[in-house]
Amino acid sequence: xxxxxxxxxxxxxxxxxxxxxxxxxxxxxxxxxxxxxxxxxxxxxxxxxxxxxxxxxxxxxxxxxxxxxxxxxxxxxxxxxxxxxxxxxxxxxxxxxxxxxxxxxxxxxxxxxxxxxxxxxxxxxxxxxxxxxxxxxxxxxxxxxxxxxxxxxxxxxxxxxxxxxxxxxxxxxxxxxxxxxxxxxxxxxxxxxxxxxxxxxxxxxxxxxxxxxxxxxxxxxxxxxxxxxxxxxxxxxxxxxxxxxxxxx
Amino acid sequence: xxxxxxxxxxxxxxxxxxxxxxxxxxxxxxxxxxxxxxxxxxxxxxxxxxxxxxxxxxxxxxxxxxxxxxxxxxxxxxxxxxxxxxxxxxxxxxxxxxxxxxxxxxxxxxxxxxxxxxxxxxxxxxxxxxxxxxxxxxxxxxxxxxxxxxxxxxxxxxxxxxxxxxxxxxxxxxxxxxxxxxxxxxxxxxxxxxxxxxxxxxxxxxxxxxxxxxxxxxxxxxxxxxxxxxxxxxxxxxxxxxxxxxxxxxxxxxxxxxxxxxxxxxxxxxxxxxxxxxxxxxxxxxxxxxxxxxxxx
Numbered sequence: 043x044x045x046x047x048x049x050x051x052x053x054x055x056x057x058x059x060x061x062x063x064x065x066x067x068x069x070x071x072x073x074x075x076x077x078x079x080x081x082x083x084x085x086x087x088x089x090x091x092x093x094x095x096x097x098x099x100x101x102x103x104x105x106x107x108x109x110x111x112x113x114x115x116x117x118x119x120x121x122x123x124x125x126x127x128x129x130x131x132x133x134x135x136x137x138x139x140x141x142x143x144x145x146x147x148x149x150x151x152x153x154x155x156x157x158x159x160x161x162x163x164x165x166x167x168x169x170x171x172x173x174x175x176x177x178x179x180x181x182x183x184x185x186x187x188x189x190x191x192x193x194x195x196x197x198x199x200x201x202x203x204x205x206x207x208x209x210x211x212x213x214x215x216x217x218x219x220x221x222x223x224x225x226x227x228x229x230x231x232x233x234x235x236x237x238x239x240x241x242x243x244x245x246x247x248x249x250x251x252x253x254x255x256x257x258x259x260x261x262x263x264x265x266x267x268x269x270x271x272x273x274x275x276x277x278x279x280x281x282x283x284x285x286x287x288x289x290x291x
Numbered sequence: 292x293x294x295x296x297x298x299x300x301x302x303x304x305x306x307x308x309x310x311x312x313x314x315x316x317x318x319x320x321x322x323x324x325x326x327x328x329x330x331x332x333x334x335x336x337x338x339x340x341x342x343x344x345x346x347x348x349x350x351x352x353x354x355x356x357x358x359x360x361x362x363x364x365x366x367x368x369x370x371x372x373x374x375x376x377x378x379x380x381x382x383x384x385x386x387x388x389x390x391x392x393x394x395x396x397x398x399x400x401x402x403x404x405x406x407x408x409x410x411x412x413x414x415x416x417x418x419x420x421x422x423x424x425x426x427x428x429x430x431x432x433x434x435x436x437x438x439x440x441x442x443x444x445x446x447x448x449x450x451x452x453x454x455x456x457x458x459x460x461x462x463x464x465x466x467x468x469x470x471x472x473x474x475x476x477x478x479x480x481x482x483x484x485x486x487x488x489x490x491x492x493x494x495x496x497x498x499x500x501x502x503x504x505x506x507x508x509x510x511x512x513x514x515x516x517x518x519x520x521x522x523x524x525x526x527x528x529x530x531x532x533x534x535x536x537x538x539x540x541x542x543x544x545x546x547x548x549x550x551x552x553x554x555x556x557x558x559x560x561x562x563x564x565x566x567x568x569x570x571x572x573x574x575x576x577x578x579x580x581x582x583x584x585x586x587x588x
Binding site: 092144281 | 551576
């Protein structure tokens with residue numbers, strides 16, 4: 043909620059300092075991330091069939107949901123920008139994409155590293171992997187699109203529409219293993235596709251390590267980073283405004 | 292109010308993925324009951340071994356699987372030993388389970404390939420009876436599965452022998468049998484195919500001067516598995532399936548810690564790069580701001 047409050051700040055030439063709530067959230071995120079690491083590495087037991095590499099799952103899956111958190115923020119920012127034309131919503135959309143893309147890259151890279159010992163390959167053109175790669179490229183293209191349009195108003199408008207449409211790639215990535223039965227990617231919750239390789243039982247032990255990391259990587263980290271990124275963008279706006287004022291004088 | 296609505300929208304965004312994860316199963320689950328497994332608790336030397344049907348789990352140590360036959364047809368043990376030499380590992384494992392004072396006389400030893408792994412095969416005569424052991428060396432440890440057949444008036448062993456695809460399995464069977472009973476004739480006195488719950492088996496009887504030798508064997512890919520008894524064949528018929536269940540289902544946890552470190556480095560590396568980029572952009576803005584101030588002056 044506080045992240046939204048900082049978004050509501052009008053563009054002035056005053057550069058605000060970070061509120062205490064943001065610092066508290068940041069410190070809490072760092073502490074909980076360390077705790078989540080301990081849960082994944084030391085509390086969760088070693089998977090008998092997959093060995094230690096299974097622990098990467100405690101970061102792999104939550105980071106995807108963290109990316110989704112960012113991309114949903116982009117949709118909200120995009121819709122509200124198109125509705126109100128207020129810059130703060132565009133800042134939210136941009137922050138959502140940057141943070142979401144970073145987490146999606148973590149998801150993609152950790153998946154590839156897990157696949158090497160379990161599937162005996164770094165990469166395969168499986169439906170889930172392909173859709174995840176398309177999702178990353180789609181959001182990377184969002185940032186390129188923004189960089190390629192000079193006019194700020196046009197840039198924000200195009201980016202808003204693009205950000206809203208791009209969420210389909212994230213949703214598709216999420217549901218694809220349910221609709222493409224030939225996928226070898228296992229499902230964590232619910233039944234895996236028929237050809238899935240590398241599935242493991244969702245035991246209490248797994249849930250105990252996954253739960254905290256899901257909150258940390260799926261909510262806390264994206265929320266904190268989005269908040270900081272919005273503050274940075276607010277500052278960019280202030281500095282740009284000052285530049286414009288200085289040039290006009 | 293607007294903020295609350297926005298927060299609700301954010302939460303609603305998660306309903307789609309969560310509901311997508313909880314779809315009903317598309318296929319009906321198999322009706323076969325799952326095989327119960329013994330799972331070693333030692334995190335560094337993990338393995339799992341299936342509990343054969345009709346056998347009882349008598350394990351008391353969390354790192355040593357111990358299955359016993361209710362009619363006294365023997366015991367199966369599985370454990371890991373931190374000794375690199377398979378023969379020493381087997382002797383170490385047997386003494387760990389049966390006691391340090393057990394005397395072991397080797398009957399045969401060798402190697403075979405199964406699923407791309409090198410397995411060791413051993414047979415001993417012990418004070419307690421006949422012992423058949425299989426080993427697998429992984430991650431600087433030796434994993435041992437051994438069958439202890441109690442001492443009676445006849446012996447029972449379980450063997451495995453690699454067979455070349457083009458070769459007749461009988462030749463491999465004879466090589467294995469003669470490593471135990473060198474006086475065995477080249478051809479069996481009688482032979483029949485028996486259908487057991489785990490497939491068709493060839494049952495052969497060899498006459499020797501001492502006592503008859505009954506062998507029950509089956510070829511699976513590049514390996515021929517043999518249960519052999521110098522008796523009337525009662526034990527062969529009774530326990531060969533249990534031993535197959537344990538051996539085929541025995542699984543050693545792979546060692547892939549290096550990949551985990553790589554994954555963690557990438558995870559925290561990307562997160563750190565993002566945070567550093569925020570700092571870098573912040574510093575750049577501070578410099579820009581100072582410049583703008585200078586320009587304004």
